[in-house]
Amino acid sequence: MKNPAMRAPKSAASYGKSPLLNVKLPPGRAWLVKGLLFAAFAALGLRAFWVQVWTTQFYQNQGDLRFVRTIELPAMRGRILDRNGNILASSIPAKTIWADPTQVESGNDKVQQLARLLGLNAADLQRRLDSNKQFVYLKRQVDIDVAKEVKALGIKGIYESPSYKRYYPEGSAAAQLIGFSNIEGQGQDGMELALQARLAGHPGVRKVVKDRLGNVIEDVSGGVPPVDGQDVRLSIDSKIQYLTYQALKQSVEDNKAKNGSAVVIDAKTGEILAMANYPSFDPNTRKRMTEADIRNYAVTDAFEPGSVLKPITLSAALQAGIITPTTVFHTAPGCQQFYGANICDDSNNGNIELPQVIQYSSNVATSQVVSKMPAQVQWNMYTAVGFGQRPQIEFPGATSGLMRPMKRWRPIDRITMGFGYGLGISTLQLAHAYLIFADRGRIFPVTLFKHDEAPEGVQVVSPTVAREMRGMLALVTQPGGTAPAAAVPGYSTGGKTGTAWIAKDGKYDKKLFRAQFVGLAPIHHPVLVMAVSVDQPTGGKHFGGQVSAPVFGAVVPQALRILGVQPDLPVKPDLVPAQTAQALQLPAGRAMKGGA
Amino acid sequence: MTRINFLLLFVVVLCAMSVVRAQYQGRRTFAALDVAQQRAEQLQMDKDRLQVEYRAMSAPGRIERIARTQLDMRPITAARTIFVHEGQVTLPPLPVMPQSQPKPASQGARR
Numbered sequence: 001m002k003n004p005a006m007r008a009p010k011s012a013a014s015y016g017k018s019p020l021l022n023v024k025l026p027p028g029r030a031w032l033v034k035g036l037l038f039a040a041f042a043a044l045g046l047r048a049f050w051v052q053v054w055t056t057q058f059y060q061n062q063g064d065l066r067f068v069r070t071i072e073l074p075a076m077r078g079r080i081l082d083r084n085g086n087i088l089a090s091s092i093p094a095k096t097i098w099a100d101p102t103q104v105e106s107g108n109d110k111v112q113q114l115a116r117l118l119g120l121n122a123a124d125l126q127r128r129l130d131s132n133k134q135f136v137y138l139k140r141q142v143d144i145d146v147a148k149e150v151k152a153l154g155i156k157g158i159y160e161s162p163s164y165k166r167y168y169p170e171g172s173a174a175a176q177l178i179g180f181s182n183i184e185g186q187g188q189d190g191m192e193l194a195l196q197a198r199l200a201g202h203p204g205v206r207k208v209v210k211d212r213l214g215n216v217i218e219d220v221s222g223g224v225p226p227v228d229g230q231d232v233r234l235s236i237d238s239k240i241q242y243l244t245y246q247a248l249k250q251s252v253e254d255n256k257a258k259n260g261s262a263v264v265i266d267a268k269t270g271e272i273l274a275m276a277n278y279p280s281f282d283p284n285t286r287k288r289m290t291e292a293d294i295r296n297y298a299v300t301d302a303f304e305p306g307s308v309l310k311p312i313t314l315s316a317a318l319q320a321g322i323i324t325p326t327t328v329f330h331t332a333p334g335c336q337q338f339y340g341a342n343i344c345d346d347s348n349n350g351n352i353e354l355p356q357v358i359q360y361s362s363n364v365a366t367s368q369v370v371s372k373m374p375a376q377v378q379w380n381m382y383t384a385v386g387f388g389q390r391p392q393i394e395f396p397g398a399t400s401g402l403m404r405p406m407k408r409w410r411p412i413d414r415i416t417m418g419f420g421y422g423l424g425i426s427t428l429q430l431a432h433a434y435l436i437f438a439d440r441g442r443i444f445p446v447t448l449f450k451h452d453e454a455p456e457g458v459q460v461v462s463p464t465v466a467r468e469m470r471g472m473l474a475l476v477t478q479p480g481g482t483a484p485a486a487a488v489p490g491y492s493t494g495g496k497t498g499t500a501w502i503a504k505d506g507k508y509d510k511k512l513f514r515a516q517f518v519g520l521a522p523i524h525h526p527v528l529v530m531a532v533s534v535d536q537p538t539g540g541k542h543f544g545g546q547v548s549a550p551v552f553g554a555v556v557p558q559a560l561r562i563l564g565v566q567p568d569l570p571v572k573p574d575l576v577p578a579q580t581a582q583a584l585q586l587p588a589g590r591a592m593k594g595g596a
Numbered sequence: 597m598t599r600i601n602f603l604l605l606f607v608v609v610l611c612a613m614s615v616v617r618a619q620y621q622g623r624r625t626f627a628a629l630d631v632a633q634q635r636a637e638q639l640q641m642d643k644d645r646l647q648v649e650y651r652a653m654s655a656p657g658r659i660e661r662i663a664r665t666q667l668d669m670r671p672i673t674a675a676r677t678i679f680v681h682e683g684q685v686t687l688p689p690l691p692v693m694p695q696s697q698p699k700p701a702s703q704g705a706r707r
Binding site: 086208219557573 | 627641645647648657675676677679
């Protein structure tokens, strides 16, 4: 049906036949709709600007909170190596076993097995698993193999996370020197503490996006890469270290001593090849470890050295021209008064020359030398060899020793210091001082790090004096000297013994001794200097030649062989004769039996 | 015109699908890379651990104990050492080792 009213005029544009489409609307309404639409778009635009530009950081952070995960990247602690690259301390991967007690089912039989695997008390473990906390450490630094077994138990609520464990292959042989680090990887003692900054490194973080399966699907900027700790190469030779420790341990135990320390130094560079102490501890377990076990006596403890100081004093007088090797000393009847004090020898040595002063260790003759020597000469020598000064080594608690300023020296102090009483030095300082006899009268600073080049030494005495002193020191280890136990087959040795009384309650206890020996080998071209100090031997022997010299005698031949030093004394070969074909022709039946 | 519009629409959809696919592939590849890197770290840690174990096995104390107790060896002395110098051309003769005798074919079976 057609509606005539809806018919459009011929002149107007035809929109259709429906009259509704031809209704004339008020123009304001169209503008209103347009305006509303425009306003809506403008609002959207402003909102987009607000979200995308103005507050973008807020939304970015909110987004990151939901997707970006921060992963801690631990830094690997550096290794401590010996001079040949052998590992002395290294971090190995381990696991931390922890639990969420709210997830652990109570009364689980597997808890018993878990306690056994972790070496924990089952009742104690059960008590910890019954708590209301959501995180409980069960055991840290668990070996990987044990952690695998724990995982295999499949106990719900027991988790593991990666960690590191410090391992010391040398065990107790170098325990005080290397030290140890705690469970957090912080150095606590020894080189682990001294080199903490170099060994520790810096942990890093990584920001990543993870999917719902936990896979990392994208790296997000803002992470910091970890910086692993540096490896440190020491001057120590692990074989010589072990030999020194074993020989020292033997001596301390055999002589029922309180403790002992020994230092081996490379005579041409000042590098410390070994530094051992006993009693010791196993740094891997640290069970039953005491304060006394941790102490690095060789570096931290100063003591009155006794007669081992005589060669230092006498070389000062030789260098100053106060005496010569042929000077004769009248020591009879074995005792002499000096500034009101009676100085005695062990026996009446009569008239002796300088070499015999060293060989017999005469206090009287040494006192005579000191009484002729200006105090300045004595002071200069002691300070030149490092007494009263902290050794230049990076070791925590290294002692400077004890030496009074020269101005406060009384005349009798000079006399007693001449043979090693009235001043204190460490075993390391003692070995270091003897370097002046080793390398043409020069001394090098001691170091615990391997040198790339031989250092420049400081001339303390002339090469002639050093050579003369070596000749005298060689007499000590020969028959008739005080330390024949320091003589070794194949190599010439020399040294000086010292048996010092120990001061107690303001006076010397004549029953308490410190037995010492310092030696060089081979004596004519020294490669090694070794000092041994054993505190309070009570096993019947107490002389340095009996207690400490055998340690030198046990270590030096092996150490020289390890260092490739050829014997400088004739030795009767004891080689197994070359097996010849004839010598090996055994009866057929015996050969068959041996092969079956 | 309409045909071109449809063509462009098709191209846009294709590009959008490619972007989604590339992103998916990129994430999968990155996840694989991450797994490989973790594996490399794990292998590095294993290497460190094995080096330490090797060192523990070759520690002087252990070697000496085994040499003395199990192998019945004695410490080396200067008297039992031959020093060979650099440049030395004549080495000491090596000991002659016993030669194993070939067994006759008829005696091959062990009784």
